[in-house]
Amino acid sequence: MNKPLDGILIADFTHVMAGPYATHLLRLLGAEVIKVEAPGRGDAMRYYGADRRYDGMAPAFTAVNAGKKSVTLNLKNEADLAAAKELVARSDVMVENFRPGVIGRLGLGYEEMRKLNPDLVFCSVSGYGQSGPYRDWPAIDNIVQATSGMMSLSGTPEDPPMRVGFPVVDTLTGQTAAFAILAALLRRERGAGGGEFIDVAMLDASLAFMTSAVGPYLISGKPLQRTGNVGYSGQPTSAMFEAKDGRIVSLGVVQQYQFEALARFLKREDWLADERFADSEARRANATDMQEELGAEICKWNAAELEQAMSEAGIPCGMVRSVAEAAEFPHLKERKVRLPLDFPPLPGDPAPEIINAGFCMGGDGPGVSAPPPELGEHTAEIMEWLGRDRKNRA
Amino acid sequence: MNKPLDGILIADFTHVMAGPYATHLLRLLGAEVIKVEAPGRGDAMRYYGADRRYDGMAPAFTAVNAGKKSVTLNLKNEADLAAAKELVARSDVMVENFRPGVIGRLGLGYEEMRKLNPDLVFCSVSGYGQSGPYRDWPAIDNIVQATSGMMSLSGTPEDPPMRVGFPVVDTLTGQTAAFAILAALLRRERGAGGGEFIDVAMLDASLAFMTSAVGPYLISGKPLQRTGNVGYSGQPTSAMFEAKDGRIVSLGVVQQYQFEALARFLKREDWLADERFADSEARRANATDMQEELGAEICKWNAAELEQAMSEAGIPCGMVRSVAEAAEFPHLKERKVRLPLDFPPLPGDPAPEIINAGFCMGGDGPGVSAPPPELGEHTAEIMEWLGRDRKNRA
Numbered sequence: 001m002n003k004p005l006d007g008i009l010i011a012d013f014t015h016v017m018a019g020p021y022a023t024h025l026l027r028l029l030g031a032e033v034i035k036v037e038a039p040g041r042g043d044a045m046r047y048y049g050a051d052r053r054y055d056g057m058a059p060a061f062t063a064v065n066a067g068k069k070s071v072t073l074n075l076k077n078e079a080d081l082a083a084a085k086e087l088v089a090r091s092d093v094m095v096e097n098f099r100p101g102v103i104g105r106l107g108l109g110y111e112e113m114r115k116l117n118p119d120l121v122f123c124s125v126s127g128y129g130q131s132g133p134y135r136d137w138p139a140i141d142n143i144v145q146a147t148s149g150m151m152s153l154s155g156t157p158e159d160p161p162m163r164v165g166f167p168v169v170d171t172l173t174g175q176t177a178a179f180a181i182l183a184a185l186l187r188r189e190r191g192a193g194g195g196e197f198i199d200v201a202m203l204d205a206s207l208a209f210m211t212s213a214v215g216p217y218l219i220s221g222k223p224l225q226r227t228g229n230v231g232y233s234g235q236p237t238s239a240m241f242e243a244k245d246g247r248i249v250s251l252g253v254v255q256q257y258q259f260e261a262l263a264r265f266l267k268r269e270d271w272l273a274d275e276r277f278a279d280s281e282a283r284r285a286n287a288t289d290m291q292e293e294l295g296a297e298i299c300k301w302n303a304a305e306l307e308q309a310m311s312e313a314g315i316p317c318g319m320v321r322s323v324a325e326a327a328e329f330p331h332l333k334e335r336k337v338r339l340p341l342d343f344p345p346l347p348g349d350p351a352p353e354i355i356n357a358g359f360c361m362g363g364d365g366p367g368v369s370a371p372p373p374e375l376g377e378h379t380a381e382i383m384e385w386l387g388r389d390r391k392n393r394a
Numbered sequence: 395m396n397k398p399l400d401g402i403l404i405a406d407f408t409h410v411m412a413g414p415y416a417t418h419l420l421r422l423l424g425a426e427v428i429k430v431e432a433p434g435r436g437d438a439m440r441y442y443g444a445d446r447r448y449d450g451m452a453p454a455f456t457a458v459n460a461g462k463k464s465v466t467l468n469l470k471n472e473a474d475l476a477a478a479k480e481l482v483a484r485s486d487v488m489v490e491n492f493r494p495g496v497i498g499r500l501g502l503g504y505e506e507m508r509k510l511n512p513d514l515v516f517c518s519v520s521g522y523g524q525s526g527p528y529r530d531w532p533a534i535d536n537i538v539q540a541t542s543g544m545m546s547l548s549g550t551p552e553d554p555p556m557r558v559g560f561p562v563v564d565t566l567t568g569q570t571a572a573f574a575i576l577a578a579l580l581r582r583e584r585g586a587g588g589g590e591f592i593d594v595a596m597l598d599a600s601l602a603f604m605t606s607a608v609g610p611y612l613i614s615g616k617p618l619q620r621t622g623n624v625g626y627s628g629q630p631t632s633a634m635f636e637a638k639d640g641r642i643v644s645l646g647v648v649q650q651y652q653f654e655a656l657a658r659f660l661k662r663e664d665w666l667a668d669e670r671f672a673d674s675e676a677r678r679a680n681a682t683d684m685q686e687e688l689g690a691e692i693c694k695w696n697a698a699e700l701e702q703a704m705s706e707a708g709i710p711c712g713m714v715r716s717v718a719e720a721a722e723f724p725h726l727k728e729r730k731v732r733l734p735l736d737f738p739p740l741p742g743d744p745a746p747e748i749i750n751a752g753f754c755m756g757g758d759g760p761g762v763s764a765p766p767p768e769l770g771e772h773t774a775e776i777m778e779w780l781g782r783d784r785k786n787r788a
Binding site: 002003004005017021025029044048049050051054059060062063064128129131132133134136137138139140141142143144145146147148149150151152153154155160161162163164165166167168170171172175176177178179180182183184185186187189190191194196197198199200201203204205206207208209210211212213214215216217218219220221223224226227228229231232233234238239240248249250252254255258284307311312314315316317318319320321322323324325326327329330331332334335337338345348349350352353354355356357358359360361362363366 | 396397398399411415419423438442443444445448452453454456457458522523525526527528530531532533534535536537538539540541542543544545546547548549554555556557558559560561562564565566569570571572573574576577578579580581583584585588590591592593594595597598599600601602603604605606607608609610611612613614615617618620621622623625626627628632633634642643644646648649652678701705706708709710711712713714715716717718719720721723724725726728729731732739742743744746747748749750751752753754755756757760
């Protein structure tokens, strides 16, 4: 069996995170991704972070660029621009995340490229999209976390706005772009060929992701309440509690049968006879009492033991883990969620691994083992393949 | 031009959010989605929220079920189970999010279904996956936000763990499932047919989304620091500040040229000559000074004016908005991010709209206008199409 995108070629003019994450997902599915970088420093992400030992191959760069090829091209140089056009002419997909208008001014806009390659799927990724009054506004993850309403959702109504602690907008935008590209490839494959222009905006993609919050506002005209650490259900039994060892557990009891299981598990069958707690409406009305009584039971247990015992009893319960602890869940290796890469670590570092695409397939599923490219590592190989004489280059 | 999934049929055995969001995205791309619900109450999401006027068609249900068809089947009844099998036999894709093992015990597991339909793409969505020691643990959004490390990333090192304020794990899991399904359909289309089993776990998909945080840990062995409201770059100029009107703005100044533009914009060219602020390393080392001086400038401006003026000067800046404010960005309607639905609102409510898939396509892009189905609205039509006599039903 082949990977879904075996034989698909991606001309990748993206940098930093949202764009590279999109082409990373396509690479994991088997596409060949040729990353076009500026000579000199290349993708700024190569230098991400405070530890200068990694310069050129920062861990956050490795995480989303493994198995890609790198060609350095100065797109303001005529010969290099011609090479870029030839690359696009031979590709199935082109992805770029320059500020809107830049790629057109470089001479690589969709209208030009479709003439060279009518079957090209062309995807632009930007902050606010290629149209509309905000198209020229610059944006990065934490700007769109602010403008999209996302920061105003975390915490309680009294809290200041709170950033989601990882670049979730970059990631969700990248996955949205990759999803749209697969849709366009599928249409091309099912029909009579034909390319496509795809316009992915971080703002639009963020609102789509927040559909559980935006949707109720659009239908009812009423904004969702911020519920802090109480889950989306708004139920007092779907919240966080401190265990005996001081660690925090999250409970997710939202259905009546789960509440009954919880009461039995904690030997508090009296709750089932208590009219304050009889059903979910009553528990919502008596949320403070419910949380107080529940907290008093939970703090008799150590967190890890409670998580295991409750989970085995069918009661949704999770211990808050650090990222390091989460990454050590034993089944992640079994399920190939962690992928070892073929390159030597820096002295003192563990054998390098990255995270896979987040799903398993019965057949030849997502994965990669090749290292990320050094800047320009494949320039000679790719220029030769494009029929370009290296001496012509700046 | 056709939509990418025109003519694709999805047998949808999902409920609540992650699974329905996956099939919602496929519906927006043109697939026909037949939602199989239990007689009586159907999908629990129909009753989500505290406002009983919406019962049966809660706003959060509408947001991810528009344009689907609903058939009620009691899967423990022999005649209904036979109808379900016939539906799967005629479908391109089956999606389910029961607890692992349940769909097999019902007689609708992948091994059975592939015999009926060798080209079937079968996708299971669960908390911890269909394999491994945790497969039977129940999980919902706020459980996996805890166990995946996500809650430990937001806030500063002193803060307690903080839930992301919307069901982001449900959404990212749903989009991951939809992405995997497109990949499998593309492989089937490009090859000689052939189905696929896809196993999407909320934990795995969450770790993939957190790759910017997990990746650096896997490579360097060192966990990422929590940076509170400072962005992923860790730079003091990529953070939040209070404006004159008390509203909060997020700045995203990470590149040197952006810092220079910022200094010029605020008429603080002296910063460029100040060795504390000369380059990004210096600014990081003098973060408190930088934020104090920057804060003193920003509080001279009202937030909306500053956002507009800075954005037009090419400096990433965003005002923190509520979800309601974000939904009113004028270009969202132009870009069809907001989709009007064809059904009458409840008295006093606005004309109903939902959020689209988060990207625009040049051709026949994502969209839907049909309302969500009433419970069992299409039972008669679908039973007739399946050649089932309604009198045989329980």
